[in-house]
Amino acid sequence: xxxxxxxxxxxxxxxxxxxxxxxxxxxxxxxxxxxxxxxxxxxxxxxxxxxxxxxxxxxxxxxxxxxxxxxxxxxxxxxxxxxxxxxxxxxxxxxxxxxxxxxxxxxxxxxxxxxxxxxxxxxxxxxxxxxxxxxxxxxxxxxxxxxxxxxxxxxxxxxxxxxxxxxxxxxxxxxxxxxxxxxxxxxxxxxxxxxxxxxx
Ligand SMILES: [Fe+2]
Ligand SMILES: [Fe+2]
Numbered sequence: 001x002x003x004x005x006x007x008x009x010x011x012x013x014x015x016x017x018x019x020x021x022x023x024x025x026x027x028x029x030x031x032x033x034x035x036x037x038x039x040x041x042x043x044x045x046x047x048x049x050x051x052x053x054x055x056x057x058x059x060x061x062x063x064x065x066x067x068x069x070x071x072x073x074x075x076x077x078x079x080x081x082x083x084x085x086x087x088x089x090x091x092x093x094x095x096x097x098x099x100x101x102x103x104x105x106x107x108x109x110x111x112x113x114x115x116x117x118x119x120x121x122x123x124x125x126x127x128x129x130x131x132x133x134x135x136x137x138x139x140x141x142x143x144x145x146x147x148x149x150x151x152x153x154x155x156x157x158x159x160x161x162x163x164x165x166x167x168x169x170x171x172x173x174x175x176x177x178x179x180x181x182x183x184x185x186x187x188x189x190x191x192x193x194x195x196x197x198x199x200x
Contacts, residue, residue, distance in 0.1 A: 002023035010057060014109075017053050018102045020083060024091040027151070034146035039095030040198040041141050042086055043150055046128045047197040048084035048134060051108040052076075055130065058112025059123045068120045071173055074135070075127070075166050083161070085155045098127070098197040129183055131167035133190055135160055 030038065056076030063069040081134070090097060098104075115126040138160040145153060178186075 002172075008119055010061065010109075013057060014054075014102075014105055015051055016086040017083065018105060020055070020087055022084070022088040022091050023089045026094060030146070030149055030174065034148055035093055038145060039093045040092065040147045041145055042090045042093065043095055043098055043198040044194045045141070045156070046083060046086040046090055047104055048085055048137075049079055049103045050097075050101045050129075051193065052079040052107035052134070053083060054105040055112040056127075058109035059116045059127070060112075062113050062116035063123065064116070064120050068173055069178070071139065071150065072123075075169065076185075078162055078166070082159050085094040085159070089152050089155055100193075100196060100198060102199060104193060107130050111162075119176075120176070121174055121176035122172040124173050125178045126186075127170035127192070129178055129186055130165050130193060131163045131170065133187060134163045136195060137169065 006144075053076055056072050056079060060069050060072035060076065087097065112126075115123040121178055138156050142153060142156055142160075145156070148151070
């Protein structure tokens with residue numbers, strides 16, 4: 001594939017992700033407060049999956065070895081399934097995706113690209129740390145979400161399981177341990193994103 005085709009491919013993927021819709025039927029089974037809580041949490045998770053997509057795509061685009069590239073594309077496809085589940089549930093609850101999603105995509109793609117340009121070890125270290133932080137945040141969401149919202153909980157539990165596997169796979173492919181300040185910066189960035197997506 002020529003460079004122009006690769007870039008066109010990435011632009012198409014960007015459009016596919018930020019315009020993704022499900023047209024799901026409304027679910028009126030929850031109380032107003034439970035529903036509002038779940039909407040804000042599922043919006044955060046949908047944005048997280050948009051970012052995960054972009055991160056993996058950016059990393060795969062600049063990855064130096066075919067094996068790692070293949071792994072990143074496979075993990076990215078699984079993140080797309082997560083985005084489908086979160087979007088569907090958000091629509092059922094009557095919520096909207098964050099309008100900041102295009103920004104998250106662009107930022108995460110850039111981050112993924114930079115990590116991959118440093119090297120596959122750093123790139124995989126980045127995946128491992130990201131997935132670890134995602135797992136911690138999903139656990140917090142499960143504590144915060146109403147026990148009555150079984151459908152959303154089921155999605156979060158399944159995602160949690162798969163994000164743990166993504167982290168382990170990154171380790172198995174030779175991830176490098178990132179310096180503590182980088183990890184700290186990642187925590188701060190994700191805190192800003194998850195806070196913003198709760199509201200907008
Ligand atoms: Fe995910
Ligand atoms: Fe993941």
